[in-house]
Amino acid sequence: MNIIDAAVRTAFVAVWFVGSWTTEVTADWPSWRGADDHGSVAEGTYPVVLNEAAIQWRSPLPGKGCSTPILYNGNLYVTAPLDGKDGILSIDSSGAQRWITSFSTEVSGKHRNGSGCNASPVTDGETVFAYFKSGTFAAVALDGTQRWTTNLVERFGEDKRFWDHGTSPVLTQDNVVVARMHAGDSWLAAFDKETGELVWKVDRNYDVPKECDQCYTTPLVIKHSGREAILVWGAEHLTIHDASDGKEIWSCGDFNPEGNMLWPAIATPVIVDDVAVICFGRNDRGVPRLHGIRLDGSGDVTESNHVWFRDDIGTFVPTPAVHDGRVYIVRDKGEVECIDPATGETIWSDRLPKNRANYYASPLIAGGKLYAAREDGVVFVVGINDSHFELLSENDFDEPVIGSLIPGADRLFVRGEKHLFCLAATDEAKRQEARP
Known part of the structure; x- marks a missing residue:
């Protein structure tokens, strides 16, 4: 229809x-x-x-924007360009526009499905935070009033990913956190939610094959050993960082032992119980990889925490969903897999109608x-x-x-x-x- x-x-x-x-x-x-x-x-x-x-x-x-809206207290917040500038738009429960706040000049997307506002906003119920391809990193109150803004490209250098950024900001108890993993100096940084001041910034650089250092995933805020932590996937490494200072407290590698090139990380991990499901490889080119990683322990757990591995299913772009303890993967061409995250075994698989278009x-x-x-x-x-x-x-x-x-x-x-x-x-x- x-x-x-x-x-x-x-x-x-x-x-x-x-x-x-x-x-x-x-x-x-x-x-x-x-x-x-x-x-x-x-x-x-x-x-x-x-x-x-x-x-x-x-x-x-x-x-044109490609981000996902968020919803709080009946109002929607979504990023979209306005007259050539980055913007955050709010729409109420009747569909009427409440306000739009614009910032610096938009940098448009390279990919046909990209835009200057691929990253999705996030809110703590008092402030909406958003990051744009231009480098603009902004905080606005729920009534649209600008609280603070800074430009991370001007402060920390050009974003050197081949394609359009897609990493969304995330919130810890005190800070808003952003990751940049690209063909350059990569880092994870936390900013004070109230003031926008830099609280900490830690390097996250690895020597990996071409394009494998370029990542579009979003960090996850988790509990690790009873404390708030941040899980980051990209550059062939899964890492956990202390939310208070960014210090790496856990790491797992060995996701690409063959040294394949042109494998950026796009799909964000999902966690069920104490297992992270990691989609990697190039499912869009018939080379999928799927890993189950146990999240306990500390230090370098590469040798001990790979629980299961599959090279027959996976996804390149869409992030899986979790429901009733199962992981649901919609693959790039519409195949659908329901798997057990503890074992990686397929519970059922099927597919959506075939078409040349991707997901x-x-x-x-x-x-x-x-x-x-x-x-x-x-x-x-x-x-x-x-x-x-x-x-x-x-x-x-x-x-x-x-x-x-x-x-x-x-x-x-x-x-x-x-x-x-x-x-x-x-x-x-x-x-x-x-x-x-």
Whole structure:
């Protein structure tokens, strides 16, 4: 189905409503993959068919961006360029724009699916933090007031990744943390959330084959040995750093013993219990790698903490999702794998309809359904459990979808290249789902 018809494409409206907004959105999604970094939410009733009847509103965006929105206290925050400048935009629960705050000149993307605002914002409930390809690193209050800004390219040098940055900032108790892993001096740095002042900055440099030092992953804030820590994947190493000073307290290597070149790290790890699942290799070129790494111990654990390894499945760009203790991988061409993270064994595998287009967005699991967005704007809805895969619907948004979908309170938000969509299950669908 084609969600944006010709009449809507020619209409001059700021926001177009279908149906009515009946409940206030209260569920929060404060960062790219949600509060627990799993890309999933267990509770809620979410739409199965993403058609006109399901659309609550569509709100136009001021420019091309590929980041994922975040949601806090019913309001959405998303990065997008405005008149050639980096910007953070806020949209309320009715689809109306609350405010937009712009900064320095945007640096546009190189890749067809890239932009100057690939990285997703993050919020602690008081401030929204965002990082842009231009180097602008900014903090704004929830009313759009700028709190502080700095430029990390001007301070620490040019970003030398081949493609557009994608690493999102993350929050510890006191700081906002950014990683840059590229073909140059690589580092992990923490900035005071209140002032933007640099708290610590540590080097993260490794001698690896060409392009393997270039990384687009997002760090994860975890607990390690009872203290707050930051897990970082990239440059063929998984490391854990003390959140208070950035000191490396744990490391694991040996992810590319053959010395393959042109293997950047793109998919962010997921953690289930004490095992990190690492997607590496070049699944897009038929050379996947998948690793299970135990996160206990300290120091260099390379020899002891590789739990399992597979060279037949993996993903290059989309980050997996976690649901009910299982890891769900949507591969770059639409193959779907459900695996046991403790053993790496496949529980089931299937695939979405074949197409030349790839998957760049990371999958969302909401209310027991998996949502997978293809780069051409087709979004699939899949019923999942421990034993099977059931394709429930195929929906065309008629514009590219690169950012990941996010859930609200019984709402689904889809960031297209031109619009932000809000969808909900119809009343009839809710009645059918409630039947025993």
